[in-house]
Amino acid sequence: MEFGLQYELQRSRPHYPGFMYDIYHQATEQVKLADRLGYHSVWTVEHHFLSEWSYSSAPEVWYGALSQVTSRIRLGHGICLLPIPFNHPVRVAERIAVLDIMSNGRVEFGSGRSITEQELGGFQVNPEDSRAMWEEAVAAIPKMWTQETFSHDGKFFKMPEREVIPKPIQKPHPPMWVAATQPATWEIAGQKGIGALGFGISEPGLLDNLIAVYKKAIRTCEPVGAFINDKTAAATICVCAPTREEAKVIAKDAIDFTTRKAAELFTPFARQEVKGYEYYKKMAEAAVALGDYRMSLADLDQRIEKGAVMVGDPEDCLKVAKFYESAGVDLLLMLVQVGAVPHEKVMQTVDLIGKHVMPKLSPSAKTFQMEAAAAAAAR
Amino acid sequence: MKAGLIYEIESVKPHAADHEYRVFWETMAQIELADRLGFDSVWTVEHHFLNEFSYCSAPEVFLACVSQRTRQIRVGHGVVVLPFSHPVHVAERIAVLDIMSNGRVEFGTGRATTMDELLGFGVRPEDTRPRWAEAVEAIPRMWREDPFSMHGKYWTVDPPVSVIPKPIQKPHPPIWVAATNPQTFVLAAERGLGVLCFTLGVELKQVAERIQIYREGIRHARPVGQTINNQVSMNIMGLIGDDPRETEEIAREAVLWYVRKGFELVSSVAQAAHSDESYQYLHTASKFDPAQITRDYYHFLKDGDLVAVGGADQAIRVARRYRETGADQVLFFLQYGGIPHDRIMRSIELIGEKALPEIHSWKTPGSIVAAEPAARTDAAHA
Numbered sequence: 106m107e108f109g110l111q112y113e114l115q116r117s118r119p120h121y122p123g124f125m126y127d128i129y130h131q132a133t134e135q136v137k138l139a140d141r142l143g144y145h146s147v148w149t150v151e152h153h154f155l156s157e158w159s160y161s162s163a164p165e166v167w168y169g170a171l172s173q174v175t176s177r178i179r180l181g182h183g184i185c186l187l188p189i190p191f192n193h194p195v196r197v198a199e200r201i202a203v204l205d206i207m208s209n210g211r212v213e214f215g216s217g218r219s220i221t222e223q224e225l226g227g228f229q230v231n232p233e234d235s236r237a238m239w240e241e242a243v244a245a246i247p248k249m250w251t252q253e254t255f256s257h258d259g260k261f262f263k264m265p266e267r268e269v270i271p272k273p274i275q276k277p278h279p280p281m282w283v284a285a286t287q288p289a290t291w292e293i294a295g296q297k298g299i300g301a302l303g304f305g306i307s308e309p310g311l312l313d314n315l316i317a318v319y320k321k322a323i324r325t326c327e328p329v330g331a332f333i334n335d336k337t338a339a340a341t342i343c344v345c346a347p348t349r350e351e352a353k354v355i356a357k358d359a360i361d362f363t364t365r366k367a368a369e370l371f372t373p374f375a376r377q378e379v380k381g382y383e384y385y386k387k388m389a390e391a392a393v394a395l396g397d398y399r400m401s402l403a404d405l406d407q408r409i410e411k412g413a414v415m416v417g418d419p420e421d422c423l424k425v426a427k428f429y430e431s432a433g434v435d436l437l438l439m440l441v442q443v444g445a446v447p448h449e450k451v452m453q454t455v456d457l458i459g460k461h462v463m464p465k466l467s468p469s470a471k472t473f474q475m476e477a478a479a480a481a482a483a484r
Numbered sequence: 485m486k487a488g489l490i491y492e493i494e495s496v497k498p499h500a501a502d503h504e505y506r507v508f509w510e511t512m513a514q515i516e517l518a519d520r521l522g523f524d525s526v527w528t529v530e531h532h533f534l535n536e537f538s539y540c541s542a543p544e545v546f547l548a549c550v551s552q553r554t555r556q557i558r559v560g561h562g563v564v565v566l567p568f569s570h571p572v573h574v575a576e577r578i579a580v581l582d583i584m585s586n587g588r589v590e591f592g593t594g595r596a597t598t599m600d601e602l603l604g605f606g607v608r609p610e611d612t613r614p615r616w617a618e619a620v621e622a623i624p625r626m627w628r629e630d631p632f633s634m635h636g637k638y639w640t641v642d643p644p645v646s647v648i649p650k651p652i653q654k655p656h657p658p659i660w661v662a663a664t665n666p667q668t669f670v671l672a673a674e675r676g677l678g679v680l681c682f683t684l685g686v687e688l689k690q691v692a693e694r695i696q697i698y699r700e701g702i703r704h705a706r707p708v709g710q711t712i713n714n715q716v717s718m719n720i721m722g723l724i725g726d727d728p729r730e731t732e733e734i735a736r737e738a739v740l741w742y743v744r745k746g747f748e749l750v751s752s753v754a755q756a757a758h759s760d761e762s763y764q765y766l767h768t769a770s771k772f773d774p775a776q777i778t779r780d781y782y783h784f785l786k787d788g789d790l791v792a793v794g795g796a797d798q799a800i801r802v803a804r805r806y807r808e809t810g811a812d813q814v815l816f817f818l819q820y821g822g823i824p825h826d827r828i829m830r831s832i833e834l835i836g837e838k839a840l841p842e843i844h845s846w847k848t849p850g851s852i853v854a855a856e857p858a859a860r861t862d863a864a865h866a
Contacts, residue, residue, distance in 0.1 A: 133584075160649045166584065169547070196568070204542075227643075229639075264605070272504065
């Protein structure tokens with residue numbers, strides 16, 4: 106199993122002047138450390154308008170910057186929104202290609218359709234169309250990369266024959282993924298032969314079934330890309346500290362914040378029946394039922410034991426990581442910058458996981474450590 | 485006077501297998517050199533589908549890369565094609581670039597001038613200017629109003645939203661518009677926008693007249709932003725080298741290639757049956773037969789001080805001529821028509837070492853000033 110960082114570029118209130126600047130530049134420092142430690146990848150959402158939850162509204166720009174201050178870590182869109190009012194598919198193809206050129210072939214292309222009413226409404230996307238819009242775009246983009254010329258006559262966009270340039274340098278094209286929050290999307294990911302980025306998984310035990318659905322579907326897939334990207338990833342909040350006690354204190358408020366804020370984000374879907382978003386209605390209802398629930402430190406202990414959160418000392422975190430590995434996950438995405446966890450504590454997590462957890466499970470981290478040792482010996 | 489570089493990111497055929505990769509990284513090396521030598525800014529176009537002519541289809545990504553490899557040079561969109569992106573996403577991209585570049589963004593806007601691009605994105609020529617006008621008015625509002633909403637002809641944002649993050653330059657990055665068309669000088673002045681003049685082959689006397697119209701107009705500006713960007717920028721195509729004759733040999737063919745290709749591309753809009761009146765100025769271009777663009781045309785450019793080819797003295801000379809027209813900034817356009825990377829590097833070096841100090845010493849009329857709140861468009865609406 107490989108290890109990656111997953112970013113919302115988040116900051117809970119209270120805010121201070123310049124906090125948006127700090128989020129970006131601190132996260133950049135965190136990714137530089139991850140790059141040095143041999144992490145496989147860093148992934149970033151695309152969210153709009155979601156104050157506190159995410160300031161990552163133009164991940165393509167942040168990635169351009171990251172590509173120049175890192176040398177080996179892969180840069181994953183986790184994810185890029187494909188319904189047209191957010192991004193024209195041509196523009197997505199172009200941006201990924203330029204990023205692939207400028208990162209020397211380190212791009213992972215994850216896509217999705219948006220799951221909040223605030224974003225869909227802000228860009229005037231009819232929620233009932235969002236999946237079909239995603240499907241049309243996700244099939245078109247790899248063709249823009251691999252064909253010299255491309256034309257399209259679809260339901261949501263049409264274009265005469267054009268050369269979409271430049272082309273990505275990874276051949277045939279960067280690996281493709283889709284955000285899979287609800288079980289149905291794991292199956293769709295398999296059917297299309299693309300990787301599944303499992304977000305919103307509350308504990309590793311629930312993964313077995315999702316991965317089984319994915320693996321079954323991918324056996325008979327009709328790939329949208331030029332190759333099958335048979336990979337699964339799962340995301341979890343991660344706070345690692347020298348002791349479990351310290352980690353718990355750092356993590357508690359952040360976990361409470363994400364639980365409460367996620368409920369708030371999905372509430373608009375709880376008020377109505379929206380086709381294609383029934384799953385989120387259920388989630389929102391459950392979250393609303395929780396009310397102003399605050400976790401106790403004892404609750405947090407239980408969740409750590411269940412592997413529902415990757416919080417604790419390196420031993421605790423290793424145990425949780427092993428749950429995910431035994432479930433068959435290829436890539437573990439760790440949300441390290443959550444709530445208002447201070448920068449130095451995020452750096453501590455990245456450092457401890459990179460040095461004490463990753464080398465025990467990640468094949469590339471082992472290689473990396475050997476290389477680093479050899480380089481040190483040579484010096 | 486300020487001086488910078490402008491890029492199409494061109495790659496002329498025949499193409500090696502890795503030509504796109506090479507041209508991006510060569511461009512980066514050129515910009516890094518310009519940053520070290522004290523150039524004020526670097527600007528890149530946004531063009532789509534224009535094989536050979538421009539590979540810069542995602543400048544927001546490339547400029548973000550530039551922001552990390554440079555320290556002082558300002559990074560300019562020359563320009564963002566507003567009809568092709570949702571204005572909210574443009575505001576967000578500019579803000580993130582401003583954060584990552586530590587406040588070095590120049591925000592140029594435009595509407596596209598080739599049929600290949602317009603039809604490729606399904607935008608009708610007659611809609612480009614109103615789309616631009618709607619977006620350029622909305623974007624600065626997104627930066628200062630929270631919550632933000634709009635009810636336009638092309639875009640509606642309602643219920644209100646928070647457009648985040650915000651740029652770090654206060655009140656916001658300087659805003660410009662690309663002007664090929666003389667009428668755009670008027671539109672720019674009315675809105676308090678800087679002018680990025682992308683014309684080629686327009687005689688200096690005419691340029692001076694347009695700038696004068698702009699300066700008069702901007703006194704009554706109803707600025708879209710919180711500043712009035714009273715600045716005019718001119719492009720100088722050229723090549724500067726150690727041996728003036730050899731330099732001219734290389735530059736001449738490259739200039740002619742570029743001019744032919746450029747006319748070919750823009751004339752498609754003028755020739756298109758459904759094209760809009762606002763593109764009529766391109767009719768002049770459409771009458772050009774590319775075959776007629778010969779050495780005579782090159783000499784017309786050279787003799788009219790419309791290109792800077794030769795030693796560093798030529799860069800100073802042409803920049804001075806533009807200063808006399810009333811411009812505030814010149815952007816050297818050095819990568820075109822297949823000019824080799826090492827020649828461009830040498831040009832940048834020579835301009836930086838021998839021409840920049842003098843160009844920088846000249847005073848120019850324009851500047852960015854804070855807008856009177858009463859003159860702002862939002863106040864007018866209220």
